[in-house]
């Protein structure tokens with residue numbers, strides 16, 4: 063529920079006076095959820111029964127079918143970086159004990175002010191405060207879009223966090239626009255075989271760029287399959303010392319020196335840091351100027367609709383590496399923490415579309 067949401071109001075779509083006979087069955091009072099009560103390794107994850115989430119006037123209650131497990135979950139679990147995570151999530155006591163942001167499922171209830179969705183709609187989106195590692199999740203309607211039939215709930219769940227970050231990094235901060243004339247802009251995606259990186263490769267191609275993906279050799283085939291024109295090996299190729307120059311660098315790692323990243327840009331090129339140490343990110347926001355910037359992605363309805371369209375027409379086709387049941391959320395988090403995955407790690411309650 064958003065901080066400014068009015069008092070919770072539950073509005074079932076069918077009431078006893080409705081002429082419709084297909085009223086949804088009553089919802090249970092409790093749900094299963096993977097929770098954590100202290101920072102640590104995935105060993106602290108505990109499956110518990112919790113009350114169903116409160117649904118505000120502008121919220122939708124989603125019966126969660128699939129939720130992606132991402133680096134954001136890993137960072138919230140392990141308090142990395144410690145200061146930022148503890149400021150947000152609590153110094154010692156965890157404020158939001160259920161993680162899980164990118165999700166897909168079916169609408170079960172809508173708040174009184176919801177206009178875009180009805181009970182029974184298949185939707186995907188991003189729960190801004192988490193809550194997806196559970197059988198039900200309350201999500202503001204602005205953070206949801208219709209799930210295309212073409213993709214599974216697992217693929218849809220893998221899309222919003224990675225897709226919104228990649229889209230806003232490339233288009234809004236990187237100023238990569240579609241429909242230009244002239245030669246294709248050259249984009250370098252650092253960490254191209256990861257969740258955000260593989261979405262960025264696909265989206266940069268949709269936006270008409272020539273795309274080079276930088277990652278380990280074991281991920282090169284995966285990166286090329288997402289549409290990259292070329293790949294660089296993170297262990298043997300140094301993009302900061304090659305003579306190639308980039309119109310946009312989207313950096314999911316943030317370990318290369320800032321000055322070297324600047325030198326690797328064309329005269330009007332832009333460097334976008336999606337990740338990196340706090341000190342580096344702070345330096346960029348204070349002294350980087352418009353061409354060297356950090357990104358904090360913000361989900362919104364228009365961008366989710368855009369991603370929904372690309373999922374529907376197949377231009378986005380996320381790969382799911384493995385789906386775990388809710389009971390094995392700790393194992394799923396371990397797999398994300400270990401890295402090296404070729405595709406998304408997902409928690410699924412039910413498989414299929």
Ligand SMILES: NC(=O)c1ccc[n+]([C@@H]2O[C@H](COP(=O)([O-])OP(=O)(O)OC[C@H]3O[C@@H](n4cnc5c(N)ncnc54)[C@H](OP(=O)(O)O)[C@@H]3O)[C@@H](O)[C@H]2O)c1
Pocket residue numbers: 132133134137223224227252253254255256257258259276277278281296314315317335336337338357358359360401402403
């Ligand atoms: N700013 C925002 O709004 C925002 C939003 C979402 C995510 N993020 C952050 O963005 C970062 C990336 O997220 P993600 O979900 O894409 O992570 P991910 O799935 O783990 O992807 C990272 C990729 O980079 C590769 N890699 C590791 N070190 C590298 C290096 N030195 N050079 C090139 N590639 C390297 C990894 O390979 P291996 O798997 O083999 O290690 C992996 O393929 C995370 O720090 C996350 O917290 C920020």
